[in-house]
Amino acid sequence: MPEVDNKAEEVAxxxxxxEVVLERELVSLGNDICNRPRLRGRLWWESIxxxxxxxxxxxxxxxxxxxxxxxxxxxxxxYTPMVKAGILTGxxxxxxxxxxxxxxxxxxxxxxxxxxxVEINDLPLIMQFCAVNAHSFVAAAQAVSPYVSAVDLNLGCxxxxxxxxxxxxxxxxxxxxxxxxxxxxxxxxxxxxxxKMRVFESEEKTIEFARMLQSAGCSMIAVHGxxxxxxxxxxxxxxxxxxxxxxxxxxxVIANGGIRDIEQAEHVLQVTNxxxxxxxxxxxxxxxxxxxxxxxxxxxxxxxxQIAREVPxxxxxxxxxxxxxxxxxxxxxxxxxxxDLFDMLSRNRKIVNPLQIWHIVRVMAHRNGEHVPxxxxxxxLSLGQIKKSKKLSLxxx
Numbered sequence: 001m002p003e004v005d006n007k008a009e010e011v012a013x014x015x016x017x018x019e020v021v022l023e024r025e026l027v028s029l030g031n032d033i034c035n036r037p038r039l040r041g042r043l044w045w046e047s048i049x050x051x052x053x054x055x056x057x058x059x060x061x062x063x064x065x066x067x068x069x070x071x072x073x074x075x076x077x078x079y080t081p082m083v084k085a086g087i088l089t090g091x092x093x094x095x096x097x098x099x100x101x102x103x104x105x106x107x108x109x110x111x112x113x114x115x116x117x118v119e120i121n122d123l124p125l126i127m128q129f130c131a132v133n134a135h136s137f138v139a140a141a142q143a144v145s146p147y148v149s150a151v152d153l154n155l156g157c158x159x160x161x162x163x164x165x166x167x168x169x170x171x172x173x174x175x176x177x178x179x180x181x182x183x184x185x186x187x188x189x190x191x192x193x194x195x196k197m198r199v200f201e202s203e204e205k206t207i208e209f210a211r212m213l214q215s216a217g218c219s220m221i222a223v224h225g226x227x228x229x230x231x232x233x234x235x236x237x238x239x240x241x242x243x244x245x246x247x248x249x250x251x252x253v254i255a256n257g258g259i260r261d262i263e264q265a266e267h268v269l270q271v272t273n274x275x276x277x278x279x280x281x282x283x284x285x286x287x288x289x290x291x292x293x294x295x296x297x298x299x300x301x302x303x304x305x306q307i308a309r310e311v312p313x314x315x316x317x318x319x320x321x322x323x324x325x326x327x328x329x330x331x332x333x334x335x336x337x338x339x340d341l342f343d344m345l346s347r348n349r350k351i352v353n354p355l356q357i358w359h360i361v362r363v364m365a366h367r368n369g370e371h372v373p374x375x376x377x378x379x380x381l382s383l384g385q386i387k388k389s390k391k392l393s394l395x396x397x
Contacts, residue, residue, distance in 0.1 A: 038190050040192055041220070041252070044150070044192045045220060045252045048149060049076060051077035052276050053074050053265065053279075054077045054254055054277065056256060056283070057082050058280055060318060061321060062079055063313045068120070068121075068122060069287050070283060073287060079152065082157065083128070083130075085131040085136040108127075108314075109144075113147070118310060118311060120311060123148075126149060126152045128153075130157060134181045134184035137153065138188045145191050151185065151193055152194045152196055153182060154168050155195050155196060156169055156222075158229070170228070172209060179212055182218055194220045195213050195222075197210070198225075199238050199241050200227070206245065207244055210249060218251060222278055223253060223254065223256060224256040225237040225242050226257050233281050243272040252275040254275060254278050255276070256278040256280070260282045261292075262291070265277045265289070285326065287304065297328075301322075301327070302373055308354040308357075312354055316353060320345055330342050341364050344386070345357070345360055351386075356386050359386045360386060362380065363383065
């Protein structure tokens, strides 16, 4: 992959040393697997076992430890968190949070990089990028293509940052640019290109846009059945529009939006006739949503932290966010009377690894009278001890 090597050299001056080293490591590790068959569309979908249940791309949430956790419970396809393709290619960053974005880039690359000594089954996996031009999307896709099953163009993000920079759902206003981005990438890489979109107010316009994605070369599209103006995962989901998109296309279609439990998932599959159904918030609150299990934050948090210990997330924020979401935040039953624990979980800078998070959760379990699995010989630490100890040992928990 000489293009990637050259690009790494070209942007070395604008990146941290660790980022450049990591990109070169990814290239060298993947040289022996980059010549895979060029499967597209339905053939590709069948080659990954036609997954029925899908975990959505979620910034600061869909990292590898979480993906491994939900794969244990009937999720057949996962996405990475979204990454800005322009940062990976060294383009000028217009955001005031450029440093934070570079940190998220490094985290994303670590999140797909093999872990020495650990066998990880994290495929099939789709890497999602946002981009506003073909150059950055293609270069980013080339850099990661040996390590993922497909790359995805984000056409669904409705947030203010997307509006300001013109990506995500706001790029849907420029179908010619979208066609150029998708078609250029399809020609440049040997893995499928997919897209995740929202719906327009006009059903006809939405179907026309989906047809354009297929003609550009998309192998699959995921459709969030809400409008761009619906930013908080609330409001009506237009499942009927998703059904009509499915009827109009030959490629697989995934239905997304409003999936709270397995009953809702099965209902959406039935009314849309989609090839799969995707969950985001519902899956964060219940890692076992798709296997029909009821919400049980203690069960899910112990399993997630065990995985995070073996495959540490690239940033402690992932652990913090997952634990807080599972327990319902400050108003959740387990935390509402324990502001000291909430503070440590949400913002204390001395909490830097999953083992510290585990010990905090253990204190929470002790206060709430909850069972802690298989740690009879591990002492219960005070919050002061947890903050001071960055190198904690639990053995197997």
